[in-house]
Amino acid sequence: MDFELSDEHVALRQSLRTFFEREAPLDVVSRHDRDEEFDNDLYRKAAEIGLCGLAFDERYGGSDADQISICIAVEEVARASAALAYAWLPTATFCAKGLARFGTDEQKEAILPRVATGQVRMAMGLTEPNAGSDLTHLASRAVRDGEEFIVNGQKVFTTGADTADYIFAFVRTDPEAPASRGLSVLLIPRETEGVTVRPLRKLAGQATHTCEVFLDDVRVPGENLVGELGQGSRIIFDLMNGERIYVGAEGTGLGQGALDMALAYAQQREQFGRPIIEHQAVAHMLADMAIDVETSRLITYSAAWKLDQGMECSLEASMAKVYGSEAGTRCANRGMQILGGYSYMVEYGMERYWRETKLYEIAGGTNQIMRNIIARELAKR
Ligand SMILES: Cc1cc2nc3c(=O)[nH]c(=O)nc-3n(C[C@H](O)[C@H](O)[C@H](O)COP(=O)(O)OP(=O)(O)OC[C@H]3O[C@@H](n4cnc5c(N)ncnc54)[C@H](O)[C@@H]3O)c2cc1C
Known part of the structure; x- marks a missing residue:
């Protein structure tokens, strides 16, 4: 067993860290956050350095990166800007x-190269x-009408x-079939009439x-079906382990950001005549943050490695998701405490991490659902 990252992985992290420190400084990210304004420029630049093509192959402009590389990229994106993570992931x-x-050659050729370029x-x-x-209660309905589907739902x-x-969009194409066979995926162009x-x-x-998103009599060409009719559940299951591992990586990256910020602050902020890091209560909070970041990184990479090997990993992916997201929350909480009153101030950035981290416990399957999966897998194994 080798716990060392390869030189390529180390270089990837370093180049992304440098990129985001230059292109997504705290004040710029905070301004977009407060103005609720998407940073198109940052997304385009992220695409230019290859971030948007990591998950598919070179034929379509991607780089077919291994799962550890994707986790490193997710960590660095989440450390810099959750808003970018929410659009990019x-x-x-x-x-x-x-x-x-699962797509057809035509779909891949038409769309993936343009995903890669942002x-x-x-x-x-x-x-x-x-x-x-x-998800067995998904009710958005797609009905075949000649060469098209007509979609209604929300x-x-x-x-x-x-x-x-x-x-x-995951839509129901066969209302009679059980959920496992009645769902399909349709690529719905946002500008289609009937999409609000x-x-x-x-x-x-x-x-x-x-x-x-409201879907009212939306006409979607039949060629926009992704995979086969009724394959929607299979597509969900195929993608979900990765999705959960990446949420673990988001929690890890946010935790790392909170740790870096709190450590720098604790070294320069003085109270009672010395830097606050020399007060043991503060030092222990930093130590606990470091333990959380290290542990969540390890559990996430271990699940990512299994995914890369094509091994069954729903237990490990669910554990990574739970641990990474909750470690992120604990780190943001401790970071707030270490920065004292300044943690509340927008210009320090900690309050943004504190708000952002909760989502990772909810999205991608809540941590309660993850614990259900973990317990079920334990019983099965
Ligand atoms: C900011 C944000 C962004 C999101 N982005 C997307 C997106 O891009 N695309 C998308 O499709 N979805 C997205 N989601 C949705 C997200 O995945 C769901 O919120 C999540 O799956 C939970 O569903 P729910 O909110 O309906 O909660 P519910 O399923 O109603 O759950 C409510 C509570 O009950 C608990 N619960 C429910 N069932 C069980 C059970 N069997 N055992 C134990 N506890 C249970 C849950 O854990 C939770 O605590 C996003 C959500 C948020 C908040």
Whole structure:
């Protein structure tokens, strides 16, 4: 067993850290966050350095990166800007990956090269008002009409839908079949007649809007079906382990950012005649943050490695998701305490981490659902 990252992995982290420190400094990210304004420029530059093509192969402009590299990229993006993570992850590591694995050659040729260059973004249309944790209740309906599908229904919490080019929508194509066979994926161009997108006000990551999507008699060409008819559940299961591992990496990256910020602050802030890091209560909080970051990184990379080997990893992916997200929350909490009153001030950045981290315990399957999966897998194994 080798715990050392390869030279390429180390170089990747270093180059991304430098890139984000230059292109996404705290004041710029905070301004976009407060103004609820998407940073198109940052997304384009992230695409230029290859971030948008990590999950698919070179034929379509990607780089087919290994899972550890993707985790490193996710950590660095989450450390810099959750808003970028909320737009980039659904596009690059969920929808584009789904398209690469299940799409037709025509779909891949038409869309993936433009994903790689940052020209095309996709939003993940899974959750509905009555189907959150329980996806068997997905009710958006697509009915064949000659060469087209007619789609009716509603999605909720579709992040980035207002600026995405496509909604990667999970729809019911066979209402009689059990959920495992009755769902399909349709790529719905956002600008199609009958698609209405309404951004929702939210707690954090506001620069990428989370939206309601209303689908009223939307006509979608038959060639926009991704995978086979009735393959929707298979596509969800295929992509979900990766998705959960990446949420673990987001928690790790945010935790690392909070640790870096709190450590720098504790070394320069003096009270009672010495830097606060010399007060043991503060030093122990920093030590606990470092333990959390290290542990969540290890559990996440171990799950990522299994995914790369093609091994069954729903237990490990769920553990990485739970541990990484909760470690991120603990780090942000401790970071707030270490910065004292300054943690509340926007210019210090800690309050943004504190708001952002909660989502990782909820999205991608709540941590309660993850614990259900972990317990089920334990019993099975
Ligand atoms: C900011 C944000 C962005 C999001 N982005 C997207 C996106 O881009 N695309 C998308 O499709 N979705 C997105 N989501 C949706 C997210 O994945 C769901 O919120 C999540 O899956 C939970 O669903 P729910 O909110 O309906 O909660 P519910 O399923 O209603 O759960 C409510 C509570 O009950 C608990 N619970 C439910 N069932 C069980 C059970 N069997 N055992 C134990 N506890 C249970 C849950 O853990 C939770 O605590 C986003 C959500 C947010 C908040």
